[in-house]
Amino acid sequence: MTQTSPTQSSADPTLGPVARFLKATEIDTRLLGMVGALVAIWIGFHLYGAIVNGNGAFLTPRNLWNLSVQTASVGIMACGMVLIIITRHIDLSVGSVLGFTAMVMGIVQVWILPDYLGLGNPLIWVIACLVGLLVGTAIGAFHGWLVAYRGIPAFIVTLGGLLVWRGAAFLLARGETISPVDATFALLGGGPFGAVGAVGSWILCVIACASILWMMVSGRKARKAHGFPLRPLWAEYTLAGLSCGLVLAATLVVDAYPWPKGIVSQYAAANNITVPEGGLFISHGFAIPLLIMVAVAIAMTVMMGRTRFGRYVYAIGGNPDAAELSGINTRLMTVKIFALMGFLTGLSAIVASARQTSATISLGQLDELYVIAAAVIGGTSLAGGVGTIYGAILGAFVMQSLKTGMVLIGFDAAIQNIVVGIVLVLAVYVDILYRKRAK
Amino acid sequence: MNKNGTPLVEMRDISISFGGIKAVDHVTVDLYPGEVVGLLGHNGAGKSTLIKCLSGAYRPDSGDIFINGQKAVIENPRDARSFNIETIYQTLALADNLDAASNLFLGRELVGAGGFLNDAEMEAETRKIMGRLNPNFRKFNVPVSALSGGQRQSVAIARAVYFNAKILIMDEPTAALGPHETQMVAELIQELKKQGLGIFLIEHDIHAVMELCDRAVVMKNGQRVGTVNVNEVTDDDILGMIILGKKPPQAY
Numbered sequence A: 001m002t003q004t005s006p007t008q009s010s011a012d013p014t015l016g017p018v019a020r021f022l023k024a025t026e027i028d029t030r031l032l033g034m035v036g037a038l039v040a041i042w043i044g045f046h047l048y049g050a051i052v053n054g055n056g057a058f059l060t061p062r063n064l065w066n067l068s069v070q071t072a073s074v075g076i077m078a079c080g081m082v083l084i085i086i087t088r089h090i091d092l093s094v095g096s097v098l099g100f101t102a103m104v105m106g107i108v109q110v111w112i113l114p115d116y117l118g119l120g121n122p123l124i125w126v127i128a129c130l131v132g133l134l135v136g137t138a139i140g141a142f143h144g145w146l147v148a149y150r151g152i153p154a155f156i157v158t159l160g161g162l163l164v165w166r167g168a169a170f171l172l173a174r175g176e177t178i179s180p181v182d183a184t185f186a187l188l189g190g191g192p193f194g195a196v197g198a199v200g201s202w203i204l205c206v207i208a209c210a211s212i213l214w215m216m217v218s219g220r221k222a223r224k225a226h227g228f229p230l231r232p233l234w235a236e237y238t239l240a241g242l243s244c245g246l247v248l249a250a251t252l253v254v255d256a257y258p259w260p261k262g263i264v265s266q267y268a269a270a271n272n273i274t275v276p277e278g279g280l281f282i283s284h285g286f287a288i289p290l291l292i293m294v295a296v297a298i299a300m301t302v303m304m305g306r307t308r309f310g311r312y313v314y315a316i317g318g319n320p321d322a323a324e325l326s327g328i329n330t331r332l333m334t335v336k337i338f339a340l341m342g343f344l345t346g347l348s349a350i351v352a353s354a355r356q357t358s359a360t361i362s363l364g365q366l367d368e369l370y371v372i373a374a375a376v377i378g379g380t381s382l383a384g385g386v387g388t389i390y391g392a393i394l395g396a397f398v399m400q401s402l403k404t405g406m407v408l409i410g411f412d413a414a415i416q417n418i419v420v421g422i423v424l425v426l427a428v429y430v431d432i433l434y435r436k437r438a439k
Numbered sequence B: 001m002n003k004n005g006t007p008l009v010e011m012r013d014i015s016i017s018f019g020g021i022k023a024v025d026h027v028t029v030d031l032y033p034g035e036v037v038g039l040l041g042h043n044g045a046g047k048s049t050l051i052k053c054l055s056g057a058y059r060p061d062s063g064d065i066f067i068n069g070q071k072a073v074i075e076n077p078r079d080a081r082s083f084n085i086e087t088i089y090q091t092l093a094l095a096d097n098l099d100a101a102s103n104l105f106l107g108r109e110l111v112g113a114g115g116f117l118n119d120a121e122m123e124a125e126t127r128k129i130m131g132r133l134n135p136n137f138r139k140f141n142v143p144v145s146a147l148s149g150g151q152r153q154s155v156a157i158a159r160a161v162y163f164n165a166k167i168l169i170m171d172e173p174t175a176a177l178g179p180h181e182t183q184m185v186a187e188l189i190q191e192l193k194k195q196g197l198g199i200f201l202i203e204h205d206i207h208a209v210m211e212l213c214d215r216a217v218v219m220k221n222g223q224r225v226g227t228v229n230v231n232e233v234t235d236d237d238i239l240g241m242i243i244l245g246k247k248p249p250q251a252y
Helices: A017-025 A029-052 A061-086 A094-117 A123-149 A154-172 A183-187 A197-226 A233-255 A261-270 A288-306 A308-318 A320-325 A330-356 A367-377 A389-408 A413-438 B047-055 B077-082 B100-104 B119-133 B149-162 B179-194 B206-212 B235-244
Strands: B009-018 B021-031 B036-040 B062-067 B070-072 B085-088 B167-171 B198-202 B215-220 B223-229
Touching (some): A029 A389, A061 A094, A061 A233, A061 A288, A061 A308, A061 A330, A061 A389, A094 A123, A123 A183, A183 A330, A197 B119, A288 A389, A308 A320, A320 A330, A367 A413, B009 B047, B021 B036, B021 B047, B047 B077, B047 B085, B047 B167, B047 B198, B085 B149, B179 B198, B179 B206, B223 B235
Parallel strands (some): B036 B198, B036 B215, B167 B198
Antiparallel strands (some): B009 B021, B009 B062, B062 B070, B215 B223
């Protein structure tokens, strides 16, 4: 009764059941398309493996857990790239900046700090992370300044950056690989100990579901208070069910992936636990890199949708002149956007170098292309003004799934590159077709 | 209209040139509360350039601007806004990808607890003001790229009205509109005039000028040809000023 309003959306009898469902739930058809593509890729690789190689390895807890860890680095940076592309810029330097930042952090925690603080000091990983974030942010801000206040196109500034920072990373350590990184620092990259375990995962699952429900209830209340049109109740229940179901499924998957036997016996020996006859089942749970990426995605989504900063990013992308005439300081905004990109690259460098437990000269190579591809596959328009964080995250999963899937079924690197390239072009073409039709 | 008091705006001896070409050459204009002053001239006569000095988009090479008799320094659009100067641009300065409420409040968003945007409040306010200006307006939740020219223009005007503009600059506000929508804008201008706003109207359509303006300033080649009280001259007089630069006896 309460949901009757002048513009009741689900009442249109001319629409078919699917269209009516989409309209009532306000699910974006693009989002649906991307999820569909991702699921198709997953099932496709699994079936191909099962039929051709006799071993369907894709849809296993182990592979999906690894996929979540491998996606994190590109996914975190893709969140920042969305803002850059929305404002009609591009950043080609993220891979090199990641490599440089990782090298700086490696030097700080392996060569410098142990001499002053002693090996394994808990301050080491904290200082290393702070230095990494600071260096990343500073480089990003510098790029932004060149673009905004010196009028050099972002394409050129960051193309220069691509060469400069990779070269600088080489000079810093004379091309050496710096390892091993601090033990606590390494946890940020995942691995059996770099995950929150079964109990932690269930706690996070409950918190996530509770937040989803709370957001839906309070959102509905706010709309009601202003007399805006509401979704029908059945649509609300369906949405809530879907979202919580997804969180639950993810939790079940990561909890179904046990520690390897060697790690279990090591752990048991260290903690005086006797391993029973059939082995001890210890779940990984959600990996820390995945949680970092999810936290970044949530924070960025809130920022884009609910703060002035986000609103200005979209306004600048939609019409830079209008934004300037509306009193927005577009130059300063550009510096801030590039600085944010740098910050996220720093964060990504932490995750990537922690995962490899070392800083190598080639860390992050070609990442810029994967990051841009993730943002673009996720629906960020290179013409500016359009893009979402969740799209970029999904795009990152698509790119990583392709990469992982082809490795699993034994395609060699040359074919991998060809497929990834074709998918990128195809995704943009589909996006163009979609926008034409939407008009 | 009270011509004896202090003018709302006085632009005195304004000059600005681009690459050696004098776009505006020692031009002086003024504007009183409750008055509509038309700015006329051919394309490239310098009307838009002159007015952009007032809206903060350009900075004049020389000359002074006085607001309510006080010397005003306007270096960017933010400064202009602080003097309650609002501009409705020919090119419709709207961000196409945002909805009506986001455009109306762009640069001046309502924020709630914790600095988060209060979108519900902004949409409610937008519904209120659009109900007053354009009661047929319904498209609140779509990007303004989906709106018609008139609907977009009403969003641009709503923005100026909502924030209590004292000085309104309209650059060919009806150029992209159909007859019905043009009538709507004309009524709106009369309404704003009654409320005591001063309006600079850049306009090509001589009939619109005769109908809406109290005074008309004619420019040619960056210079001011003359100023006339519209009710003292015929449209032929004004056309003569625009085309030939010929000053009728009533002009000053």
